[in-house]
Amino acid sequence: MNVREFYRMKTPLQEKLGLFETTFGDGRGKRFALVSGLHGDELDGLYLSYRLAKFLRAWEDSGKPIRGQVSLIPVANPLATAAAERFWPFGQIDVNRCFPGRAGDEGAPFVWAGALFEHLKTFDLAMDVHSSNLFLRECPQVRVVEKFREAVEPYAGQANVDVVWIHDAPTVIETTLSYNLNAAGVPTLVVEMGVGYRIQTQFVDAVFRGVLNLLMNLNILSDALDEPVKKKAIYATERNVRYLNSDSGGFFVPEAQVGSTVRSGDRVGEILNALTGEVKEPVVSKWDGYLFTVRAHPIVYPGSLMARIIET
Amino acid sequence: MTTGVESILSIELPFNEKLAFYSVSFGEGGVEVAVASGFYGDEHNGMYVCHKLVQFLREVAEGKNCGWKLKGRVRVLPALNPLGTLTDRRYWPFDNRDINVSFPGVPSGETTERIAASVLTALRSCRYCIDLHSGARFFNELPQVRLYEAVQAPMEQAAAFDLPIIWRRITTPLLSGSLAHNLNERGVPTFIVHFGSANRINKFFCQWVFVGILKFLRTVGVLEGDGPELEFTPVGLEHLKSGRTVTPDQEYRVLSKESGLFVADSRVGDVLEKDRPIGRIIDPVGGREVSVVASPRAGVLFTLRTNPVVYEGTLLARVAG
Ligand SMILES: [Zn+2]
Numbered sequence: 001m002n003v004r005e006f007y008r009m010k011t012p013l014q015e016k017l018g019l020f021e022t023t024f025g026d027g028r029g030k031r032f033a034l035v036s037g038l039h040g041d042e043l044d045g046l047y048l049s050y051r052l053a054k055f056l057r058a059w060e061d062s063g064k065p066i067r068g069q070v071s072l073i074p075v076a077n078p079l080a081t082a083a084a085e086r087f088w089p090f091g092q093i094d095v096n097r098c099f100p101g102r103a104g105d106e107g108a109p110f111v112w113a114g115a116l117f118e119h120l121k122t123f124d125l126a127m128d129v130h131s132s133n134l135f136l137r138e139c140p141q142v143r144v145v146e147k148f149r150e151a152v153e154p155y156a157g158q159a160n161v162d163v164v165w166i167h168d169a170p171t172v173i174e175t176t177l178s179y180n181l182n183a184a185g186v187p188t189l190v191v192e193m194g195v196g197y198r199i200q201t202q203f204v205d206a207v208f209r210g211v212l213n214l215l216m217n218l219n220i221l222s223d224a225l226d227e228p229v230k231k232k233a234i235y236a237t238e239r240n241v242r243y244l245n246s247d248s249g250g251f252f253v254p255e256a257q258v259g260s261t262v263r264s265g266d267r268v269g270e271i272l273n274a275l276t277g278e279v280k281e282p283v284v285s286k287w288d289g290y291l292f293t294v295r296a297h298p299i300v301y302p303g304s305l306m307a308r309i310i311e312t
Numbered sequence: 313m314t315t316g317v318e319s320i321l322s323i324e325l326p327f328n329e330k331l332a333f334y335s336v337s338f339g340e341g342g343v344e345v346a347v348a349s350g351f352y353g354d355e356h357n358g359m360y361v362c363h364k365l366v367q368f369l370r371e372v373a374e375g376k377n378c379g380w381k382l383k384g385r386v387r388v389l390p391a392l393n394p395l396g397t398l399t400d401r402r403y404w405p406f407d408n409r410d411i412n413v414s415f416p417g418v419p420s421g422e423t424t425e426r427i428a429a430s431v432l433t434a435l436r437s438c439r440y441c442i443d444l445h446s447g448a449r450f451f452n453e454l455p456q457v458r459l460y461e462a463v464q465a466p467m468e469q470a471a472a473f474d475l476p477i478i479w480r481r482i483t484t485p486l487l488s489g490s491l492a493h494n495l496n497e498r499g500v501p502t503f504i505v506h507f508g509s510a511n512r513i514n515k516f517f518c519q520w521v522f523v524g525i526l527k528f529l530r531t532v533g534v535l536e537g538d539g540p541e542l543e544f545t546p547v548g549l550e551h552l553k554s555g556r557t558v559t560p561d562q563e564y565r566v567l568s569k570e571s572g573l574f575v576a577d578s579r580v581g582d583v584l585e586k587d588r589p590i591g592r593i594i595d596p597v598g599g600r601e602v603s604v605v606a607s608p609r610a611g612v613l614f615t616l617r618t619n620p621v622v623y624e625g626t627l628l629a630r631v632a633g
Contacts, residue, residue, distance in 0.1 A: 010571040012621045014597050090621065091450065092402070097486070106567060108623030135407065171488055245420065249326040275328060299326050301406065301423045 001057055007115035009108065017079060019116060022049075022072045024056045029068025030124040030218040034211065035116070036073070038096045038177060040080025040087070041196040042131035044204050049074035051208045059221070068220045071123070076116060086133065086196070088112075099180040117180055125155060125218060126188040127211065128178050133196045136305065137296040139259035140193040140203045140210075142233070145169045148182040155189055158217055160210030160229045162259055163292045163310065165236040195296040206231075234290050236310045242287050244307040246271055250280045251298040252306065258294045262287075268307045271300060287311040315373050320389070321430035323423060331394055333427065335434060337387045338369040343438035344384035344534045347525065348431070348491065349445075351412040352403070353396020354510040357518050358444030362390035364522045368541065379539030386534060387438065392431060402449060402510075413489035432494060440469070440532060441495050441502040442525060447509045450619035451627075454552075454580040454612070455507040455520050460492055470503060471555040472531035473524035476546075476581070477614050477632060479558040503528075509618050520546060549581040556612065558632040564609045566629040568593060568622045570602045575620060578629075582613045590629050593622065609633035 005018040025031075034052065036045020049072045056070060075081055076095070083089045088109040098107075101114030120126055132138045141163035142156040149166055156164045173179050181188040191207055194200035213229040215221040246252070254269035256262060262285045271281040283306045285291070293308035300306070319332040337343065347365060349358025366388055371377040391397055392411065399405045409424040417428025435441055447453035456477035457470045470478045487493055492502040507521050508514035523544040529535035546552065568574065576591040578584065584607040593602040605628055607613070615630035622628065 009624060012571045012573060012596075012623060014571070014595055086408075090623070092408070106565060106625065106627035108625050111623070111625035175486075245422075249324040251326060299406070301326065302324050303418075303421050303423060303426055305422065 001053070001060060006119055007112075009112060009115075019073065019112075019119070020075065021119075022053055023069055024060065025066040025069040025220065027069055030220055031069040031071070031122070032215060032218060032220060033071040033073065033120055033123045033126045034129065035076050035120070035126065035177070036129035037078075037081050038076045038128065039094075039130060039133070039196075040077045040083065040085050040089075041134060042086075042129075043081075043197065043199050044131040044194045045129035046074050047199045047201065047204045048129060048207055048211070051204065052211060055208075055212070059224075065222075066220060068124075068218070070215065070220060073116075084197070096177055097175045099175055099177050113177070117177065120177075120181055121184045121186055123186050125214065126178075126181050126186050127159075127191055127214075128188055129191045129193075129207070131194045131196055131198075132192055132296075135196075135295060135297040137195040137258050137294050138192045139163060139292045140191065140206050141165055141236075141292060143167065143190045143192060145173060145179060145182070148187070151187045152182065152189060155187055155214060157233060158210065158213050158229065159189060159191065159233075160206050160213060160231050161191065161193075161233050162206075162231075163236050163290070164233040165241070168238060234292075234310055234312075236292065240289075240311045242289065242309045242311050243305060244268065244283065244285065244309065246281060246283065246300045246304045246306050247302055248280045249301045250274075252283065252295055252300050252304075253298065254294050254296075256291055256294060256307075258291060260291050262289060262291045262309060264288050268294060283307070285309060315370060320434045321427060323426070333389070333392065333394065333430065335387055335389045336366055337385055338373040339382040339385040339534070341385050343387045343435075344440070345529060345532065346387045346389065346435045346438045346441045348389045348392060348435065348441065348443050350389075350391035350397060351393050351410075351491070352445070352510070353393045353398075353400060353405070354402045354449060355446035356511065356513050357446045357508040357521075359390050359397075360513045360515075360518045361444055361522050361525070362388050364518070365525060366390075368526070372535075377539070379541075380535060380537035382534070383536050384534040386529065387434070389431070389434070392427065412491060413486055415489050415491050415494040428491075431491060435491070435495060436498050436500060438500060441491075441500055442528070443492055443502055443504045444521070445504060445506045446512075447506060447615065447618075449510045450617055452509040452580050452616050452618050453506040454614040455505070455517050455524070456614060458504040458506060460487055460490070460496070460504070467557070469501065469528070469531065472528045473503070473505070473521075474527050474554045475505070475520065475524050476549070476552040476554055476612070477556055477558055479563065479614075479632075480560070482560050516547075519544060551583060552581060552612065556632060558614075562611075562633050564607075564611065564631040564633045565627060566590060566605060566608060566631065568605070568624060568626040568628050571623045572596070572602045573620045574605070574617055574622045574626075574628055576616055578613055578616065580613055580616050584611060584613055584631060586610045590616075605629070607631055
């Protein structure tokens with residue numbers, strides 16, 4: 001195990017802000033990188049990285065081989081994570097809209113993104129771990145842009161997630177880390193799970209097993225799992241994803257769990273009125289299917305996204 | 313009565329309140345020119361210009377200003393992110409989304425998408441639109457008209473504002489969600505006017521832009537007449553010619569090579585020689601001057617950073633070369 005700082009930026013107060021990476025392996029084989037925390041409010045990746053580092057350290061200590069390289073970059077936006085914010089705090093800039101971060105682009109987050117991208121573009125496989133946001137809770141899923149489906153889909157199927165969501169890319173996605181890595185020939189899995197500002201350990205457990213499975217398939221590790229990963233992900237596409245939006249404003253109390261099966265007419269939760277003690281609106285599924293997103297933030301406006309369902 | 317205040321959208325807040333998005337119109341017939349402002353809750357110059365415009369148009373519409381006649385309908389939307397303005401937040405406060413990247417919007421979608429859809433519905437049938445902005449949060453801008461693509465509107469109409477800079481920018485993926493882009497695509501030429509900085513009212517620049525809008529309205533035939541309202545001297549900046557066009561290859565961005573505090577020694581509107589110092593980067597901890605920031609080109613300084621805290625790569629200034 002080796003912890004090193006592969007990029008450092010000087011701050012206006014002449015202190016340093018670094019990008020840290022832990023590496024494992026003998027360098028003779030495939031190279032895998034795990035990145036998390038591009039959004040500073042997403043924290044499951046910290047725990048996932050901890051689990052992997054702990055596992056790989058014990059693996060090394062027992063003298064078992066790690067072929068190639070495993071890199072962990074758990075805190076990709078340290079100032080935001082430290083400030084408990086989603087975006088690059090100074091100027092509120094979404095770092096995941098700053099790639100590939102060419103020189104000459106305005107602003108520190110572009111320079112930062114450029115350093116991260118240059119570092120990652122030599123890997124064989126990358127995983128970019130996200131935890132939704134403050135508002136929505138997601139079951140473990142891999143999101144794949146249609147354009148890169150062929151290269152990414154085989155790996156997505158090995159990641160032990162509930163859902164693989166194949167979607168078209170709005171143009172803003174062209175400025176994300178994953179889009180640019182995929183375009184540069186590094187297959188990159190975007191993992192989404194849980195909700196912002198929280199760690200959902202059972203989701204991390206599942207993805208942890210998925211990462212070990214990938215490391216075995218890349219021939220970096222042998223026999224790292226007692227039993228093979230058999231989970232078949234449900235496929236979500238533009239054709240079967242259904243959106244449930246609220247009609248009224250109020251506060252929402254969920255009843256259904258993400259990652260469960262629902263039938264048309266089942267209640268996902270209720271929007272309530274605190275002043276009158278009335279139910280303003282029952283939130284009811286209009287489809288049979290798999291509930292893969294449920295609203296976590298109680299405050300809703302008319303039109304707020306309450307749930308996403310894969311119709312079956 | 314030719315004056316009308318209406319609400320283009322009312323949003324149901326979570327707790328028993330409704331938030332209205334107001335529009336005020338003057339004149340007869342279909343809307344000829346719409347003036348929008350306030351997408352960003354920390355920008356206030358546009359609201360002040362809207363106030364002056366509403367005051368002026370009301371007098372004209374009510375026949376109390378005999379120098380002028382209104383020949384068409386003008387619609388003013390002063391505050392398009394009212395919750396942001398009320399709470400001192402740049403974006404829509406609840407989810408921090410940028411309304412001006414949410415176009416064309418979704419009528420039954422999330423709040424910012426609803427706002428975008430309603431604003432687009434209110435403006436898509438007008439002939440021209442003017443979208444007023446202050447400099448993005450860390451910058452001071454010399455009054456300028458921005459055109460983001462090959463808009464149908466001829467340059468002479470942009471020149472009608474009689475402002476010092478017309479900046480033709482290349483559109484980027486993010487800008488495809490802006491009001492201007494979506495109106496341009498629907499055949500409504502939209503002029504984005506930037507001036508001053510966030511969180512401040514610059515009365516001098518506001519007056520310059522107000523007069524510019526009157527000149528524009530007269531050029532496109534919506535306003536007829538003449539009056540003392542058009543008299544304006546940009547004191548201290550008389551040396552600037554109006555309507556200097558800046559194409560992408562004439563825009564020189566000055567990025568910070570160092571981290572530190574940026575102390576400006578110039579002002580927007582200054583005409584700079586090549587290598588003339590714009591300011592300095594200092595190290596507040598070590599008490600040193602880290603570097604001098606020099607102009608990359610001879611030209612007009614039209615954007616200048618107001619917030620001094622800079623990292624490597626931070627935009628400090630733009631020069632029209
Ligand atoms: Zn994220």
